[in-house]
Amino acid sequence: MVFESLSEKLQNALGKLKGKGKLSEKDVDLAMREVRLALLEADVNFKVVKDFIKTVKERAIGSEVMESLTPGQQVIKIVNEELTNLMGKSEAKLNFSSTPPTVILMCGLQGAGKTTTTGKLAFNLKKQNKRPLLVACDIYRPAAIKQLEVVGEKVGAPVFTMGDKINPVDIAKAALEHGKKHGNDVIIIDTAGRLHIDEELMAEIKNIHDAVKPNEVLLVLDAMTGQDAVNVADSFNQRLGITGVILTKLDGDARGGAALSIRAVTDKPIKFAAMGEKFDQLEPFHPDRMASRILGMGDVLSLIEKAQANIDAKKAMELEQKIRNQQFSFDDFLDQLDQMKNLGPIDELLGMIPGMNSKALKGLDVSEKDINKIKAIIQSMTKKEKDNPDIIDSSRRKRIAQGSGTTVQDVNKILKQFKETKKMMKRFTDMEKTMKKKGKFGFPFF
Numbered sequence: 416m417v418f419e420s421l422s423e424k425l426q427n428a429l430g431k432l433k434g435k436g437k438l439s440e441k442d443v444d445l446a447m448r449e450v451r452l453a454l455l456e457a458d459v460n461f462k463v464v465k466d467f468i469k470t471v472k473e474r475a476i477g478s479e480v481m482e483s484l485t486p487g488q489q490v491i492k493i494v495n496e497e498l499t500n501l502m503g504k505s506e507a508k509l510n511f512s513s514t515p516p517t518v519i520l521m522c523g524l525q526g527a528g529k530t531t532t533t534g535k536l537a538f539n540l541k542k543q544n545k546r547p548l549l550v551a552c553d554i555y556r557p558a559a560i561k562q563l564e565v566v567g568e569k570v571g572a573p574v575f576t577m578g579d580k581i582n583p584v585d586i587a588k589a590a591l592e593h594g595k596k597h598g599n600d601v602i603i604i605d606t607a608g609r610l611h612i613d614e615e616l617m618a619e620i621k622n623i624h625d626a627v628k629p630n631e632v633l634l635v636l637d638a639m640t641g642q643d644a645v646n647v648a649d650s651f652n653q654r655l656g657i658t659g660v661i662l663t664k665l666d667g668d669a670r671g672g673a674a675l676s677i678r679a680v681t682d683k684p685i686k687f688a689a690m691g692e693k694f695d696q697l698e699p700f701h702p703d704r705m706a707s708r709i710l711g712m713g714d715v716l717s718l719i720e721k722a723q724a725n726i727d728a729k730k731a732m733e734l735e736q737k738i739r740n741q742q743f744s745f746d747d748f749l750d751q752l753d754q755m756k757n758l759g760p761i762d763e764l765l766g767m768i769p770g771m772n773s774k775a776l777k778g779l780d781v782s783e784k785d786i787n788k789i790k791a792i793i794q795s796m797t798k799k800e801k802d803n804p805d806i807i808d809s810s811r812r813k814r815i816a817q818g819s820g821t822t823v824q825d826v827n828k829i830l831k832q833f834k835e836t837k838k839m840m841k842r843f844t845d846m847e848k849t850m851k852k853k854g855k856f857g858f859p860f861f
Contacts, residue, residue, distance in 0.1 A: 418671035418709055424453035426711045429494060432487035443475045443490065450494070458641030458672030463501070463679045471497050495706050501675055502702035507659060507684030512630050515600035518591065520627070522620055522651055523635035525608035528663040530559065532635050532689060533605045534566035535697035540601055547572045548599035550590040552623060553607040554579040563605055570694050573599070583607070587623045612647065617654050624655055631658045633686065636673055638662045644673035645680050652681045659686035662700070674705065743837055745793045745801035791819035792829050804830055
């Protein structure tokens with residue numbers, strides 16, 4: 416879950432207002448005190464918290480709330496809007512040059528995940544039919560060049576390197592010429608990081624900046640560093656004039672301080688957020704969607720986008736037909752497992768559904784190991800057994816358990832779950848038929 420602790424505390428504080436038919440100023444004060452504590456504990460900048468609470472409180476004790484029939488919901492709506500404003504109102508996209516190549520300079524401290532993020536950004540751009548070139552300008556960290564080459568190979572992007580004996584400024588200039596000659600329309604320069612900000616680092620990256628005049632200067636920040644991340648952003652911004660931030664490790668135990676403070680302190684937008692380690696887990700940062708997720712309102716738009724990008728539409732149509740005709744088999748179940756895996760961790764997906772209780776999702780994790788066990792059991796069945804599980808008696812169960820390296824109990828569990836799934840699907844199709852007879856629309860997921 417994104418910002419799990421902050422999310423839980425904010426939802427608890429605001430949840431107390433929900434059931435009240437009327438709100439007093441004291442009710443708002445008590446809720447705002449809890450919100451303030453939650454934000455400070457999440458390492459949000461003190462001045463940012465002070466301004467945020469002042470704005471929310473002023474709006475919350477206004478006539479639009481106090482005279483409303485649902486004052487608690489109105490306050491939550493205000494908090495949602497102000498959280499969105501705090502993080503930048505709307506998505507900030509990359510600025511592409513009108514005359515390619517677009518030059519992107521990556522900067523940040525060592526350990527923030529800069530090289531991996533460079534690869535993720537290239538992967539993201541390739542999906543937009545861009546032809547990125549990665550440039551190895553970190554000549555100091557052992558194996559940094561090799562790491563970028565490995566990353567480039569994984570995402571299918573070429574890497575420009577001149578080894579670790581050439582000045583990074585000369586490497587950057589040569590890469591620019593190379594990119595122009597070879598038709599690369601985006602050049603992403605991976606620069607050296609340090610364990611802390613120092614004059615040498617800043618002078619070198621400023622020289623690279625002046626030599627290649629980048630269209631974008633993206634600062635890669637580890638979301639788990641909290642308030643320190645804001646100080647780092649401020650320092651880099653003063654020297655380089657950053658154009659945006661990429662937050663990494665948002666899937667970890669990030670407190671939220673960086674995401675909620677950076678825009679207000681530096682006036683620079685968060686452009687991307689890394690939601691996991693895989694190359695396809697760098698997402699454009701949508702302040703409105705992030706605010707909704709923090710407040711437990713879900714993020715249906717991101718869920719739909721994930722599904723559109725990862726689910727085979729033709730297979731989905733075929734599955735729909737099978738469900739309607741009650742022909743859903745274990746082979747179809749396998750297909751669904753593979754497609755679900757592509758969407759990401761199950762708790763993250765469920766967290767995007769409005770009304771999902773973050774406490775209920777705590778510790779919910781269907782691991783790769785669990786999925787592989789289910790797949791092994793299904794793959795140990797014969798075609799006849801997959802199509803008609805009712806024929807699987809005790810001797811067949813023993814054989815399937817032996818063939819999959821599992822126990823008979825594991826096999827029983829999967830058979831039971833499959834039966835329940837089919838029952839649930841039948842209920843949905845029956846409900847849809849009833850709705851259609853009454854002249855209503857069918858369910859959106861059928």
